[in-house]
Amino acid sequence: xxxxxxxxxxVVFCLAAGAGQPNAKVADQEIxxxxxxxxxxxxxxxxxHAFVVIRNGRIVGMGTGVVDGARAxxxxxxxxxxxxxxxxSHVHVGHxxxxxxxxxxxxxxxxxxxxxxxxxxxxxxxFTSVVDLDLAPKxxxxxxxxxxxxxxxxxxPGIKVAAGYMAFSxxxxxxxxxxxxxxxxxxxxxxxxxFNPADYSPERAVARAADAQAICVKAFVESGFGTFNWxxxxxxxxxxxxxAAKERNLVLMVHANSVDAWRSAIDAHADILAHGLxxxxxxxxxxxxxxAAINLIAAAARAGIRVQPTMQTVAGERAMIDxxxxxxxxxxxxxxxxxxxxxxxxEGAKARTALLEEYRKASPxxxxxxxLKVVIERTRATFKLMxxxxxxxxxxxxxxxxxxxxNPPGLNGRLExxxxxxxxxxxxxxxxxxxxxxxxxxxxxxxxxxxETGKRADLLLLKENPLASVSAYDSIQIxxxxxxxxxxxxxxxxx
Numbered sequence: 001x002x003x004x005x006x007x008x009x010x011v012v013f014c015l016a017a018g019a020g021q022p023n024a025k026v027a028d029q030e031i032x033x034x035x036x037x038x039x040x041x042x043x044x045x046x047x048x049h050a051f052v053v054i055r056n057g058r059i060v061g062m063g064t065g066v067v068d069g070a071r072a073x074x075x076x077x078x079x080x081x082x083x084x085x086x087x088x089s090h091v092h093v094g095h096x097x098x099x100x101x102x103x104x105x106x107x108x109x110x111x112x113x114x115x116x117x118x119x120x121x122x123x124x125x126x127f128t129s130v131v132d133l134d135l136a137p138k139x140x141x142x143x144x145x146x147x148x149x150x151x152x153x154x155x156x157p158g159i160k161v162a163a164g165y166m167a168f169s170x171x172x173x174x175x176x177x178x179x180x181x182x183x184x185x186x187x188x189x190x191x192x193x194x195f196n197p198a199d200y201s202p203e204r205a206v207a208r209a210a211d212a213q214a215i216c217v218k219a220f221v222e223s224g225f226g227t228f229n230w231x232x233x234x235x236x237x238x239x240x241x242x243x244a245a246k247e248r249n250l251v252l253m254v255h256a257n258s259v260d261a262w263r264s265a266i267d268a269h270a271d272i273l274a275h276g277l278x279x280x281x282x283x284x285x286x287x288x289x290x291x292a293a294i295n296l297i298a299a300a301a302r303a304g305i306r307v308q309p310t311m312q313t314v315a316g317e318r319a320m321i322d323x324x325x326x327x328x329x330x331x332x333x334x335x336x337x338x339x340x341x342x343x344x345x346x347e348g349a350k351a352r353t354a355l356l357e358e359y360r361k362a363s364p365x366x367x368x369x370x371x372l373k374v375v376i377e378r379t380r381a382t383f384k385l386m387x388x389x390x391x392x393x394x395x396x397x398x399x400x401x402x403x404x405x406x407n408p409p410g411l412n413g414r415l416e417x418x419x420x421x422x423x424x425x426x427x428x429x430x431x432x433x434x435x436x437x438x439x440x441x442x443x444x445x446x447x448x449x450x451x452e453t454g455k456r457a458d459l460l461l462l463k464e465n466p467l468a469s470v471s472a473y474d475s476i477q478i479x480x481x482x483x484x485x486x487x488x489x490x491x492x493x494x495x
Contacts, residue, residue: 030055031483032067033459036077039467040084040451041432046467052082054457057482061453075485080477081465083431084450085128085458087438088413090274090308090396093118093132093152094139098339098405100351113336115142117493119149121410124333124491126476128458129439129448131396133218133253133274134158134166136177140212148486151448151458155216155253156180156209159202159241163190164231165222165255180208182219182241187231202240206248215442216251217241218274221261226279227364232261238268251442262296266303272394272441273300276309276386278378285366287377294385301389306441308396309386311379311419312412317372319406320356323349326405330474334408336493343405355404383423393425394441395434414473421470431466457483 031054038050053061067074096104096114104111122130128150132139135154143149157180160167167179170192182205183197191197209217219241223232233241238254245252253272254265258279265273280293289297300307319325326343342348360368386393397416400407420430439449447456459480464472479486 030060031073031075031457031485033075033077033082033461034067036080036082036461037465038062038082038451039431039465041428041436042450042452046081050077050082052451052457052459054480054483057457057484059451059453059455059457062451075461075478077461079463081462081472082451083460083462083466084435085448085460085479085481086126086413086434087129087131087395087442087444087448088122088127088397088399088434089131089394089438089442090133090310090398091122091130091409092134092398092400093130093143093409094136095400098335098343098400098408100355100403103342103348103351107342110336110339110342113493114339116146117334117336118409119143119146120491120493121334121408122150122413123148123410123479123481123486124476124488125410125414126460126473126479127410127413128460128479128481129153129444131155131216131442133216133255135212135214137212138176148481148491150481151456153215153442153444154212155218155251156212156214158255159205159209159217159219159233161187161190161220161231161233162192162195163187164233165220165224168230180205182233182237184231184233184237186234186237190231202237203244206241206244206250210248210250214250215444216253216272217245218253218255220255221264222255223258223260226258226281226284227362233264235264235267238264238270242268242270249443259290259292259296262293262300266296266299266305269303270305272306272308274308274310274396275313275398276307276311276379277382278314278375284364284371285374287374287381289378289381289385293382297382297385297391298389301386301391304392306392306394306437307386308394308398309379309383309420310396310398310401310416311376311383311423312407312416313398313401314372314375314379315415315419316400316406316412317359317402317404318376320352320359320404321369321372323352323405325408328411330411330414331408332494333492334411335405352404380419380423383420383425387424387429392437392441393429393433394438395420395430396438417473418470427467427470430470 034051038047132154183200224230251271253274254270257275397413399412436449439445461478463475466472
């Protein structure tokens, strides 16, 4: 992997007794959003002409009608829609979604500019909470030290197998980038002889995640994306990880995108499948899910296992072939102008072409471009099966997923939302998956995920109705983070 807002009047005021009732009295130093249409996933229907009162970063009251208080400052929500802040439950904040190692070495100023925008980019696209699924401690420190950033959670360091995916080269245990290894008895030939297997038991691997203040554990079950032959985490060891995670009350998320990996995750009673399903044996040209894939999707739905489809993980790789994403006007919310200019330059184009050639050389027949088209079709076909089976879908974008600029921070999540809508997901389902269902699946629903009294005031004020059009997610006007109103336009990279 690589190192890789016009605003209404802003206010602050206090709620007195009677909050949540029409004509409630308010005191000083609190924020009220008034005359807005409130849309929250726990409600059967939106609440029109609503007000929401915020104090000390939390929602302390809501209702309909007029909130009195001569000294109360207000945000006029007339014609606007208020929803909970979105949650992206699958990110990797420290990875570069843009610059390769050579570009970072040659242009450290671009890397610095990119990193400065990453937390702001998530906010600009409405993601007020993110969950990092493979945490490096230095990334948590950097991210939370930025002046403005989403609420940050993690699964701690992901659990990996020596010489396998994300741990191909294992440094000395004292190295800062030493992976969270687990000893896999079925892959002993790849195990470093100087490491004591007892120090890398499933229980110790889970403990290392817990020590990082994780809310979840992520285990990688990846044998090679149907192309390579890598050592991987087998079912029996995954079951021990699941038991250890349950003992510590941690959610188990499993990286799985193949039929074999999904089967292992289901057999281990994983809580969340951290990808959709697009790898299976047989004709690589065939995008029609085989019975094994169909049955596994149905089994996951029956078992109540949540799924993050992460369709943009694959679709984002199209940017290597077609760089038109750079012309999307939303890109300036995600990437600094200097970084965008680099990609438009001869140097940037050369790096993109070189990366594409690497993918082409590594791809089996019929070649990278045809295979990519088929895999994208597979992600959509299996997503439709998940909808059909009413699988428990939660929103995660895997930002950034791969190399190149195809998965830019924040915007990648917006593109994932579009993927869901284009594949047939209803707008209420999308909103719920990215808010309350995400929060519930990860044990965060007491704090975030809906607009309810007592919860954190992480909110979005939109010009358009997200239950009427997916384009509403492009109409964010104000992001409320911990009750503080942030004009979306102020989050654009040029600032």
